Each structure stands twice: as structure tokens, then as C-alpha cells.
Amino acid sequence: MRRRGPLPRKSTSEYARGTPVSTPGSSPSNALMLLPTPSPSLGSLNTVSAEDFRLFPSLSDWSSHLDPLDKQILDRYTKFFSTTYPTCKDASNPFLKVLIPLAMRHRTVLNAMLALSCVQSWENGQFTMRAPMLRYRAKAIRGCSDLVRKVMSNPEAREDAFSQGQNTLIPVITTRTTEIVENDGIIPLLATSVLLMLYEKLHGEGKENGTSHLQLFAQLFPSQLFSNTLDRLTQTSKTGYQTDAMLFLSNSFLYNDLVRSTSLRTTTLSTFYHERPSSPSISHRFYFPTIIARIGANDMLISDADIIAWDGTLSWLSSLALQFSGQSEQTDLRLLLDSSLIYGPTFQKLESFVCINTWSEEKLISELYRVAALVYRRQQQPDTSSSAMGSLPGWAMEILRLNPPSSPYETALVWPIALVGPALTDLEHREYVFSRLQMLERQCKIKTYANIAEHLVNL
Numbered sequence: 001m002r003r004r005g006p007l008p009r010k011s012t013s014e015y016a017r018g019t020p021v022s023t024p025g026s027s028p029s030n031a032l033m034l035l036p037t038p039s040p041s042l043g044s045l046n047t048v049s050a051e052d053f054r055l056f057p058s059l060s061d062w063s064s065h066l067d068p069l070d071k072q073i074l075d076r077y078t079k080f081f082s083t084t085y086p087t088c089k090d091a092s093n094p095f096l097k098v099l100i101p102l103a104m105r106h107r108t109v110l111n112a113m114l115a116l117s118c119v120q121s122w123e124n125g126q127f128t129m130r131a132p133m134l135r136y137r138a139k140a141i142r143g144c145s146d147l148v149r150k151v152m153s154n155p156e157a158r159e160d161a162f163s164q165g166q167n168t169l170i171p172v173i174t175t176r177t178t179e180i181v182e183n184d185g186i187i188p189l190l191a192t193s194v195l196l197m198l199y200e201k202l203h204g205e206g207k208e209n210g211t212s213h214l215q216l217f218a219q220l221f222p223s224q225l226f227s228n229t230l231d232r233l234t235q236t237s238k239t240g241y242q243t244d245a246m247l248f249l250s251n252s253f254l255y256n257d258l259v260r261s262t263s264l265r266t267t268t269l270s271t272f273y274h275e276r277p278s279s280p281s282i283s284h285r286f287y288f289p290t291i292i293a294r295i296g297a298n299d300m301l302i303s304d305a306d307i308i309a310w311d312g313t314l315s316w317l318s319s320l321a322l323q324f325s326g327q328s329e330q331t332d333l334r335l336l337l338d339s340s341l342i343y344g345p346t347f348q349k350l351e352s353f354v355c356i357n358t359w360s361e362e363k364l365i366s367e368l369y370r371v372a373a374l375v376y377r378r379q380q381q382p383d384t385s386s387s388a389m390g391s392l393p394g395w396a397m398e399i400l401r402l403n404p405p406s407s408p409y410e411t412a413l414v415w416p417i418a419l420v421g422p423a424l425t426d427l428e429h430r431e432y433v434f435s436r437l438q439m440l441e442r443q444c445k446i447k448t449y450a451n452i453a454e455h456l457v458n459l
Helices: 012-017 042-047 068-084 099-105 107-119 130-153 155-163 170-174 186-203 211-220 223-233 241-264 280-285 287-296 304-308 332-337 361-380 392-402 410-423 427-444 447-457
Strands: none
Touching (some): 068 130, 099 107, 099 186, 107 130, 130 186, 186 241, 186 447, 223 241, 223 280, 241 410, 304 361, 332 361, 361 392, 361 410, 392 410, 410 447, 427 447
């Protein structure tokens, strides 16, 4: 695969200053023209409905003082980050619905949010908002210490800790199965961990950078409470803010723990996927990621049939955590139970045996994940050769090409691309994946997409 030349860079002095960048709304680029209508900005808070008031509070309602830079970057978060990075871009977008109210009341969460917003400023080989990005990150990390102290100052939490003979944070959350309230400091701490983990992930300076935040969440993760929350949701369609927060933050942790696992070829930090599902609702929602986690743990009992049995639900993705899947449906790829289709020369194209052109954008992404899982299962088997992949890599490329660049699922393509990428032997396929990742890098201004593209070049 041919390597592209380096992009032009700004001077070192300009890089160190962290040159401010205009908000996307002020001078939209060609890439941004593909984006959906931006969410309400802070400048238009007076026009939102009463129903959305909690989501977009007025500036006077923020618990901490917002200086001009805070306001600029917060506006950027609502206009740019929340409309490009999350897969969900409607009213149930948890990056707004859950995180904005938390940031309004907790400066530490706000600092982590602003740091994350600054990360999305990767242009021409540098972060144009580097200085504020690092400053907000440092403030958020310091604020985590205060949140830990707040959690430990809770009498119930301290009693839980001391009763187990350990003055540590680890048993504080995991032994509590009652309702978590925001005053505990737990939800703000979980939110800050998620935001900082995303910061490190998108910053793209190393595979292990976000691990420390995932490890913290793994220690805090109230798996039993999360299970109870999911069980309650099967009995009622109404959700409160605490429930929404628990769903989103837990989903974010579990999803990114899984991504880390497949990237580093190791097991997940959480044992959630390896425990017996406590209810059908959990088994259904997390069926697919559980399959992936078991493959990563070298569970040889997982078969192609287990992957094909998945109904395609995507509510385990972070930004779709507040959405609930409808009626299950069988995949068109159930024919793959006959392995001759994967390895037979007659079926090298998906369109030769399924009507792939009729699939919706949601179905395209589900089937891409399914094919990626079939590839990943073979990659994890010892002494796997490229011939063992059969037509799977080519099928993945067929699906990828049909997913339009303007699709709301565009950023959800990165994980399956990273799984399938090493199995691509066709130069044209690798060139296409590289160009698609480059386009994502330009549209979303996220460095990690450039890193993935560079990794595929060097395979």
C-alpha cells in the first residue's frame, strides 16, 4: 500500500501556543456540510422548549463561573462534538442529555468535557487547541481526587469499606445495590472517568493511555446495580435522570473496555461479560459484545452459529444506550451456517446471494459488525492463515462501501474496520479503508483515526 506524504505542519511556536480555532458554526468546511443540523448552542438557549430546558440550561444556572473560553469550548461541544462523534444525534443523545446536566452542577465534569471538546481540534498534524486541552485535562484529573474524597466521606460508603477490612474505594460501590444518587459523588466520578477515558482514546498518543481510567471504572462499576436498572426498564418505558446516567456511563465503560480488549488482544478489565446473565434483558442487550469478549478470552466454544444468531441490536453502543431495540429479526446472513458460502468461489460477492442493496443504514452497520466478528474469531484461532478468512474481508468491504459518508453511523465503522483491516490482502481494499479513515479524520478532527490509518499502512 502506498504511503501518503506528510501533511503540512505549522511552526513549533504556533503549536505551543495552542492557536484558537473558530467554532464549526462560524466557518463551515466542506466536510462539515455533511453533518446534521447542529444541536442548540448556548447562544440560543432562550429558544429551547420547556421539555429541553434541563438539557440546555441558561448560563446563569451553572454552578461555576464560565469565562469566555469556557463558553466558547462548551458551545463547540454542543455544536460540533455532539453532532459528529456520537452515533446517536437525536434527542436521546446521551452526550448531551446525560453529560450537560452533570457538567452544569460539577466543575470537574465540565473540565473533563471541555478537555474532550478540545481534543477534537486535530488539523494539519497538530492540535489547534492544545494549550486549553492540556489545562482542562489537568484540572479534571485534580478534581477526581476531590470526588474520591467526597465518595469516601459518605458514612454509608465508609462503613461498607471498613466492614471489609479495607480502607479503599474498591468495595465501596460494588457492595451497594441500592439507588445511587448524584449527591454521593459517584455519578460525577463515573462521568469524569468516562470523559477522561474518551479524551485519552481520541488523543491518540498510545494504546494504553485510556487504560488507567478504564481500570478506575472497573473498580467502581456497580454491575449488580446496572443489572437491576436494566431489569426495571423491561417493566416500564419511563426513565429518570439517574437511570439514564447509569445506562450511558455503564454502556460507555463496557463498550470501550471491549474495544481495548480487541485492540490489545487481551481480556476485558470487567468480568461483566463473563458472568452468567442475570436476566433475559441483559442477555439480549449484550449478546453481541459478550460473544466478542468470550472470543477475546479464547473461548473455543464460540462458533460462527453463535455470531450468526445475533439479532443485530445496537443498544450496547455507547451513544445508543438510551435507545431500546424493537422486534428481533433474523439476519440475511443466516445462510452462512453453510460454511461453503464463505469458502466457495461462487459466493465471493455478498450480492450473489443476498439483496445487500436493500439494507438500511442500521442493518448495514449491524451486518458489518457481524462479519467483523466472524473475522475476529478466526484471527484468535492459533495458526490462522489468510485463506482461513475466505470471502469475509471482501464482504466487509462491500458493506463498508454501501454505508454513505453522511451516515450517522460513520464513526461506528472504526471498530469493525480495525478488526477487519489486518485481514485485507487486496491493495484496492486497503487503499479504500485508508481513504475512508482519512476522510473521518478531516470531518471529525480526531487524531486517533489518523493513527488507525497509519497502523493499517504499516501492516
